[in-house]
Amino acid sequence: MSEWAILGAGALGCVFAGLLRQQGHPVSLLLSERHRGHLHPSLELITLGGHHELIHTRPLFAEQASQLSHLLVTTKAYQVVGALQGLRGLPASCPIILLHNGMGVTDAVRTLFPDNPILVGVTSHGAMKESEWLIRHTGKGETWIGPANDAAHDFQHLCHPLTTAFGHAQWSEDIHALQRQKLAVNAVINPLTARYGVHNGDLLEPRFFEVLEQLTEEVHQVMLRLGETETLELFKRRLHRVMELTATNYSSMHQDLAHGRPTEIDYITGYILGQASRHQLPAPVCQQLYQEIVKRSSDKGRY
Template sequence: MNIVVLGPGAIGSLWAYSLHQAGHTVALYSKQEHDKLPLQLDGNTPITLANNQPVSLQNADVLLVTVKAPQVIPALEVLRSDLHPDCIVVLMHNGMGTAEIVASRLPNNPLVLATTTHGALRQSRHQVLHTGQGSTQLGGYNSKGNQCDFLQQVFAHALPDVYWNENILDALWLKLAINCAINPLTAIHQVKNGQLADEAFKPTLHQLLDEVHQVMTCEGLTLSRNELNTHVYNVIQATAENRSSMHQDICHHRLSEIDFITGYLIQKAHDHQLDVPSNEALYQQIKRIEKSWTS
């Protein structure tokens, strides 16, 4: 297949390299102005991929979007005129809230949502490390996207394990809940994920998850409060040495994905006339930190 990866950061580069090695024609779209970019995964042989070439986009069967949530809509606006209406758009990023907008802006394109637990780290500008073996879930968002279950085999052949999930929104909500618990706290306190298992964070996490579970229940998810707690603490333990993406963004004075994580939760809570004061407090703290860089 002809596949364009929009946003070759850590995860985007991991998938671009893996899909290329699986035999697909892969091109990139990035902020870099060069028409070709070298890319290396771990210590493997480097490859060179086309970059920012309209013809690649015009011929694309799949557009894999791996930019951060706040960049999704602006990035797609720039590319929309060159995107064929049959091209499958796959959104793979933290947070929620972009799919509704993308579906309205690209009403004719099949839209697929993805979530992955693979770990990746940018070692240098052109080298990415695969730091943790994980799995990926794909699922359709609109009616045309629902017909794209063959992508499971395409992606699985490149980077297993991959599953097609008919209820992908449930999986995304669970990831959102985990991110609401972990990301703002690690960013504000500048701690690794594993430190959230300390007794000092237990009351705050309990309050956050109580609120998140109420919203999830109103959204139709059947996950129990105890199951949610287990999922969150399992991730804290499994990623104990990791620094969350929000932690890294705040550390490097980059705008975070807070609007598409906790902000999205708050929006849904308001839709259901629920109060989520603990989550709102963390949201405001992150926004104040971001604002302080420009004041």
């Protein structure tokens, strides 16, 4: 079996490392400089059934990029370009699969690696870090990948090992449409839950009805300009279903803000605002949420 290298040892990356190892795939974790010289312990994965399993991976650093044959990038959106810039020895034959929230990163990656197959994906798996190397798989979901450049069209076969490990991984020639659909959901749930400090399901309470309606309509109007055909009513149903299915979860933006980490606001709400401006659409709720999340992130950074 070919080795899978995972760039981004956060919750999702570690869960995917665990799922791949459970199926016998060799897995390496590309670690940041802060891990150099430290013991690289086994991951402890808490499965969906509540079992604790030790997951053994191979530690790698940027200068070892020439060894990679498959690269799965699970960093935050704002980390993708910086993390990849250090991998100058990456073989041109190595496919790069980008799995991150938001949009606005892919063009920069194509510029950095013009000869590599670039794939993008969306996933609805849930993951949470309980401590540095203790990871909980909180939800099983779908994973879709598709081509972001011409060279990527020959890599549909990667869905097979990912399906075996993840339970579902399917190819889509129109992966950007799936990215937009996930972006639309994230652009509603993430900033609201981060702003008000609530679980995803709490947004269904009557106190959030007005702001939820306004934000949903703003995001939907932008999506229509980007080529989506989903009606507002269908978008609301899809959105509510996600909130119901993830009712007890905290969004990634909520967790980042709560723990004083940078958020992906620029690649989610910021992307929506950029498109709204381009198409001359009003988006006052998006704008207010963006400003408040940015301010709170800045305030936390002062302490």
